[in-house]
Amino acid sequence: MNANEMFKESIAHKEKFWAEQADKIEWFKKPTLILTDDGETYPTWFADGELNTCFLAVDKHVNDGFGDQTAIIYDSPVTNRIFKYTYSQFLEHVSKFAGGLKKLGLKKGDTAIIYMPMIPESVFAMLACARLGVTHSVVFGGFAPQELAIRIDDCNPKAIITASSGMEVSRRIPYLPFVKEAITMSEHQPEHIVAFDRKLLGNRVDFKNDSSLVDFEKLMTESEPADCVPVESMHPLYILYTSGTTGKPKGVVRDNGGHAVAMKFSMKNIYGVKEGETFWAASDIGWAVGHSYSVYGPLINRNTTIIFEGKPVGTPDAGTFWRVIEEHKVVAMFTAPTAIRAIKKEDPEGQLIKKYDLSSLRTQFLAGERCDVATLDWFEEFVGVPAIDHWWQTESGWAMLGLMPGVEDVKIKRASAGKPIPGYDIKIFSEEGYELESHHEGYLVIKLPLAPGAMMGIWGDPERFKFGYLAKFPGYYFSGDGAIKDEDGYVFVTGRVDDVINVAGHRLSTAEMEEVVAAHKEVAECCVVGIDDDLKGQIPFAIAVLKSGSQADEKILEKELVDLVREKIGPVASMKNALVVNRLPKTRSGKILRKLIRTMLDAKEYQMPSTIDDESVVEELQLKMDEYKKKYL
Numbered sequence: 090m091n092a093n094e095m096f097k098e099s100i101a102h103k104e105k106f107w108a109e110q111a112d113k114i115e116w117f118k119k120p121t122l123i124l125t126d127d128g129e130t131y132p133t134w135f136a137d138g139e140l141n142t143c144f145l146a147v148d149k150h151v152n153d154g155f156g157d158q159t160a161i162i163y164d165s166p167v168t169n170r171i172f173k174y175t176y177s178q179f180l181e182h183v184s185k186f187a188g189g190l191k192k193l194g195l196k197k198g199d200t201a202i203i204y205m206p207m208i209p210e211s212v213f214a215m216l217a218c219a220r221l222g223v224t225h226s227v228v229f230g231g232f233a234p235q236e237l238a239i240r241i242d243d244c245n246p247k248a249i250i251t252a253s254s255g256m257e258v259s260r261r262i263p264y265l266p267f268v269k270e271a272i273t274m275s276e277h278q279p280e281h282i283v284a285f286d287r288k289l290l291g292n293r294v295d296f297k298n299d300s301s302l303v304d305f306e307k308l309m310t311e312s313e314p315a316d317c318v319p320v321e322s323m324h325p326l327y328i329l330y331t332s333g334t335t336g337k338p339k340g341v342v343r344d345n346g347g348h349a350v351a352m353k354f355s356m357k358n359i360y361g362v363k364e365g366e367t368f369w370a371a372s373d374i375g376w377a378v379g380h381s382y383s384v385y386g387p388l389i390n391r392n393t394t395i396i397f398e399g400k401p402v403g404t405p406d407a408g409t410f411w412r413v414i415e416e417h418k419v420v421a422m423f424t425a426p427t428a429i430r431a432i433k434k435e436d437p438e439g440q441l442i443k444k445y446d447l448s449s450l451r452t453q454f455l456a457g458e459r460c461d462v463a464t465l466d467w468f469e470e471f472v473g474v475p476a477i478d479h480w481w482q483t484e485s486g487w488a489m490l491g492l493m494p495g496v497e498d499v500k501i502k503r504a505s506a507g508k509p510i511p512g513y514d515i516k517i518f519s520e521e522g523y524e525l526e527s528h529h530e531g532y533l534v535i536k537l538p539l540a541p542g543a544m545m546g547i548w549g550d551p552e553r554f555k556f557g558y559l560a561k562f563p564g565y566y567f568s569g570d571g572a573i574k575d576e577d578g579y580v581f582v583t584g585r586v587d588d589v590i591n592v593a594g595h596r597l598s599t600a601e602m603e604e605v606v607a608a609h610k611e612v613a614e615c616c617v618v619g620i621d622d623d624l625k626g627q628i629p630f631a632i633a634v635l636k637s638g639s640q641a642d643e644k645i646l647e648k649e650l651v652d653l654v655r656e657k658i659g660p661v662a663s664m665k666n667a668l669v670v671n672r673l674p675k676t677r678s679g680k681i682l683r684k685l686i687r688t689m690l691d692a693k694e695y696q697m698p699s700t701i702d703d704e705s706v707v708e709e710l711q712l713k714m715d716e717y718k719k720k721y722l
């Protein structure tokens with residue numbers, strides 16, 4: 090079957106198609122119910138199956154005789170270390186760490202937060218949770234303690250698993266102190282903090298004098314291995330928080346069964362990777378890409394995966410990706426376009442690329458944000474392998490648009506994120522819910538059911554799930570993105586239609602930033618918009634109006650606002666710009682005209698909105714912006 094036939098089959102004969110895919114993984118109890126869909130409730134997959142994701146990712150390969158194959162390569166240019174773990178070694182670490190967690194009382198149905206840098210122990214922790222049926226929630230290290238506290242209060246972890254520190258290029262990130270700070274802010278108090286002491290980085294953990302801490306390494310080495318606990322297919326494997334249109338992040342819940350089937354299917358068909366090969370997704374495990382393609386996908390498919398602790402540039406230079414590809418014989422790689430833009434900026438003529446033998450690399454995959462054509466062209470000119478853009482979200486956990494080099498020779502259309510992937514019946518809708526013809530921009534929606542592996546819901550908030558994704562167009566999932574389809578079925582994603590922005594491939598909420606800025610004691614009202622950025626795609630920009638009578642110095646206040654977002658949300662927000670103005674442009678009903686502000690900041694042409702209350706605000710704002718840009722941008 091070619092990709093088109095496969096897609097058609099997946100929609101016309103859903104149950105048959107996915108039952109065949111489900112046969113490709115090992116179940117403890119094979120599902121007989123493939124799709125449960127009464128047309129009323131959100132459809133589910135493989136409801137009566139039982140399995141264990143850790144078994145599929147680790148034990149199975151050792152049982153099948155591949156214990157000597159490398160499972161994980163830890164490549165850390167920031168600490169100058171490369172370690173390898175075979176599947177047998179991996180099994181030993183994971184099963185013993187699971188034994189340790191079990192000793193602490195963690196069991197199926199509990200939750201645990203993992204707040205760790207890119208080290209193999211983070212993967213051991215994820216898999217150990219999966220082994221016990223403990224639902225993990227990995228929190229990205231670039232988030233500040235307050236963000237961690239919000240997640241602690243939302244998913245009530247029995248344990249937090251962390252490390253003493255991480256390394257961002259040459260800056261030490263104090264993970265454990267951040268955890269402690271977060272716990273002082275959260276209402277929920279975890280029973281255990283398990284800390285991995287990164288002796289190498291100094292800043293040692295004082296386990297002797299701090300009885301609140303459990304030593305990760307000791308727990309792992311001194312515990313008996315724990316067996317895999319069979320879980321129902323729909324048992325939550327993990328919760329991954331992502332930004333929405335309100336200040337509160339939402340915990341996307343992923344199942345075990347559908348997820349495992351989707352991972353296996355995608356590794357083979359979308360990424361075209363065979364068992365035993367090395368696959369590398371250069372993403373942090375704190376993001377969906379890191380979950381699916383640095384950890385679960387390649388491990389379930391018995392690939393060698395790379396845990397990379399570094400950046401595309403500066404660790405030590407813009408050749409580091411090419412060095413990793415050559416050294417570990419990577420056959421397919423996955424990163425965000427922003428990483429390629431960062432490399433291109435440092436090495437525009439591709440001099441560093443020439444230093445390495447990239448003959449192992451068959452395909453480059455890009456996602457996380459729209460990929461500009463110039464970046465694609467540069468990549469193909471200097472690296473010389475196809476760069477395939479594909480579109481997905483934390484919610485789906487795997488690609489919904491893309492191409493399938495595992496199935497056929499692909500035809501890339503620049504600027505398009507590809508065609509619908511099997512299982513995702515993608516349509517472009519008008520505001521009124523009518524399907525638009527090709528070449529008309531509209532909302533990207535997906536007819537239910539979504540494919541296996543897509544989100545089960547939002548942790549603890551079924552109403553938000555219904556309201557946010559399912560209510561706008563009944564029977565369809567609303568993605569929050571706009572898009573255009575062409576006559577060949579290729580889809581061009583035009584960007585978010587809500588207040589979510591994408592900064593260096595990281596999804597962030599402007600509403601959340603607005604809450605932080607508005608909380609400053611001098612601020613009367615504000616708005617945060619995403620403006621265009623050559624490197625990061627978008628960056629946030631805050632505009633604030635001060636309370637009347639405020640004597641605050643505008644320049645000092647602007648800096649305070651930037652610092653506040655960094656302190657409350659974290660450096661990952663990349664907030665660098667804030668501007669104090671006298672008034673914000675609004676509609677007659679009092680709504681801030683965010684789109685107009687964004688367009689003005691991007692120096693694009695705009696039309697005066699007919700709903701504007703007072704046109705003179707725009708002129709005033711333009712002067713302020715011009716002054717600011719001259720000085721700082």
Ligand code: COA
Pocket residue numbers: 229230231232255257262371372373376378400401402424425427428431456457592593594595624659660661662663
């Ligand atoms: N822990 C602590 N801080 C972190 C962090 C982490 N894990 N990750 C990022 N940060 C900090 C950075 O140090 C930076 O701080 P600064 O403002 O003090 O310099 C800030 O958060 C912003 O980080 P980032 O947006 O990553 O910017 P950068 O300039 O350090 O790097 C890129 C830019 C493009 C190289 C980098 O963003 C990148 O590699 N992006 C790829 C994104 C990706 O992999 N996405 C998911 C896969 S689809």
Ligand code: AMP
Pocket residue numbers: 331377455456457458459460478479480481482483484506568569570582584585591594595596
């Ligand atoms: P995240 O949940 O962090 O993966 O972010 C998902 C969002 O990133 C999507 O809703 C899109 O707005 C954007 N996105 C992801 N991949 C692409 C892509 N290939 N092209 C355009 N936008 C993308």
